[in-house]
Amino acid sequence: MIQVYDSLTRQMAPFKPHIPGHVSIYTCGVTPYDHSHIGHARPAVVWDVIRRHLRRRGYVVTFVQNFTDIDDKIIRRAEELGRPVDDLATEYMAEYHQILDHLGVMPPDYAPRVTENIGPIVEYIEALIQKGKAYAARGDVYFRVKSDPEYGRLSGRKLEDMLEGVRVEVEPGKEYPGDFALWKSAGAGEPAWPSPWGPGRPGWHIECSAMSMRYLGAHFDMHGGGMDLIFPHHENERAQSRAYLEDEAVTLWVHSGLITRGDVKMSKSLKNGVTLGELLDQFPPHVLRTYLLSVHYRSPLDFDERYIQDWSRALSRIDRLWQDVREAPPARDVADGDWAETLVGFEEQFLAALDDDFNTARAFAIVFDMVNAAHRGIDQGNGEMARGLARRNLAVADDILGFLPEQPGTGAMDEALLQSVVSARDGARRERNWAFSDALRTILTDAGYEVLDGADGTRVHRRSLHDTN
Numbered sequence: 001m002i003q004v005y006d007s008l009t010r011q012m013a014p015f016k017p018h019i020p021g022h023v024s025i026y027t028c029g030v031t032p033y034d035h036s037h038i039g040h041a042r043p044a045v046v047w048d049v050i051r052r053h054l055r056r057r058g059y060v061v062t063f064v065q066n067f068t069d070i071d072d073k074i075i076r077r078a079e080e081l082g083r084p085v086d087d088l089a090t091e092y093m094a095e096y097h098q099i100l101d102h103l104g105v106m107p108p109d110y111a112p113r114v115t116e117n118i119g120p121i122v123e124y125i126e127a128l129i130q131k132g133k134a135y136a137a138r139g140d141v142y143f144r145v146k147s148d149p150e151y152g153r154l155s156g157r158k159l160e161d162m163l164e165g166v167r168v169e170v171e172p173g174k175e176y177p178g179d180f181a182l183w184k185s186a187g188a189g190e191p192a193w194p195s196p197w198g199p200g201r202p203g204w205h206i207e208c209s210a211m212s213m214r215y216l217g218a219h220f221d222m223h224g225g226g227m228d229l230i231f232p233h234h235e236n237e238r239a240q241s242r243a244y245l246e247d248e249a250v251t252l253w254v255h256s257g258l259i260t261r262g263d264v265k266m267s268k269s270l271k272n273g274v275t276l277g278e279l280l281d282q283f284p285p286h287v288l289r290t291y292l293l294s295v296h297y298r299s300p301l302d303f304d305e306r307y308i309q310d311w312s313r314a315l316s317r318i319d320r321l322w323q324d325v326r327e328a329p330p331a332r333d334v335a336d337g338d339w340a341e342t343l344v345g346f347e348e349q350f351l352a353a354l355d356d357d358f359n360t361a362r363a364f365a366i367v368f369d370m371v372n373a374a375h376r377g378i379d380q381g382n383g384e385m386a387r388g389l390a391r392r393n394l395a396v397a398d399d400i401l402g403f404l405p406e407q408p409g410t411g412a413m414d415e416a417l418l419q420s421v422v423s424a425r426d427g428a429r430r431e432r433n434w435a436f437s438d439a440l441r442t443i444l445t446d447a448g449y450e451v452l453d454g455a456d457g458t459r460v461h462r463r464s465l466h467d468t469n
């Protein structure tokens with residue numbers, strides 16, 4: 001039985017998907033306005049392990065992760081750089097995809113972009129207004145937080161306390177300072193979409209309520225994200241969905257811990273100068289990936305290059321055993337002894353650790369024990385058997401944790417993302433923006449696509465995995 005910690009009830013809960021055998025997951029993705037950093041990698045790697053474990057346990061998993069490809073930060077950054085908003089978002093989305101692929105993270109089944117879901121978002125807002133849960137004011141639309149008696153439960157805050165001591169600038173037309181925007185009217189020259197309230201763009205929170213419903217239906221099993229998203233983002237999202245559905249959309253809220261550097265929290269606004277690209281110049285992808293899994297996903301992770309080096313040394317014990325056993329034939333019989341018991345019982349123990357709230361730290365401890373047991377078996381003259389069992393055990397564990405240097409990443413992009421990179425490249429070529437068009441070509445070829453320039457635009461072919469280059 002799988003147990004998962006639910007951030008809403010603050011308790012472990014048995015994992016029971018609402019459609020038996022299927023699991024639906026939505027996690028909040030990135031705002032693509034700058035390079036990816038270590039804070040982006042942790043939730044991505046954690047969810048990759050959760051997906052792989054659930055798959056191993058026989059579930060069919062549908063995983064949706066959005067891109068917030070329009071918001072104030074992207075608009076500001078595009079202005080600074082003098083580039084179209086859409087170009088900037090497309091480039092950073094592709095970079096994010098490419099880096100996560102290096103880290104062995106499977107692409108989502110759906111990676112919806114806000115700008116491609118404006119229609120469903122507007123309809124969602126209209127329904128909230130009809131239900132009396134939201135109101136329009138001077139081209140903006142706000143959600144009435146006081147309409148939800150449970151508002152504040154997810155984050156454990158009281159409405160009054162949230163506003164105390166904070167100087168809230170009251171926008172004209174807002175009924176209550178805690179109300180948040182569902183729709184924002186466009187400033188001069190800003191990207192805008194038509195709506196019943198005038199041209200504008202969605203607020204941040206509404207996209208996830210609308211897109212999770214579009215891709216997963218009214219109810220889904222797990223909602224993920226970093227702990228820094230609990231307030232205000234997930235609190236607001238929960239209020240919207242409860243108002244729309246008159247029910248809960250999410251069965252389990254699952255949040256990964258933050259990355260700290262010394263005592264300082266690393267967040268979107270405080271990158272501490274470390275991009276994932278720079279880290280991957282220093283450390284092999286499997287070391288970086290598994291360093292992020294070396295503590296339980298809900299614990300904070302102290303980020304320090306020295307700790308990654310220590311981790312890398314520990315990991316090399318697994319690599320060395322793998323090099324020794326990778327060609328070993330399957331074991332045919334089993335000897336007596338503690339070491340043999342450990343090797344035979346490994347898979348059950350390993351999977352049980354992950355059943356217990358995806359405890360990767362314990363799963364790694366069990367792998368290291370198994371490595372020691374294999375060495376004992378080899379030292380005691382049972383090399384053939386110990387190697388055969390160890391080979392199988394390492395393959396089982398690597399399939400979920402991804403600790404061996406050869407990573408299972410496929411390079412393949414989500415179809416919608418691939419199409420947007422291709423059309424952005426066509427646009428860049430039409431505008432004779434060769435630098436941008438070349439940057440997108442590199443991203444495509446690095447992701448394993450062959451790029452052909454035809455008369456009708458960019459065509460891409462997936463190179464076979466067996467091609468030599």
Ligand SMILES: [Zn+2]
Nearest residue numbers: 028029208233
């Ligand atoms: Zn979200």
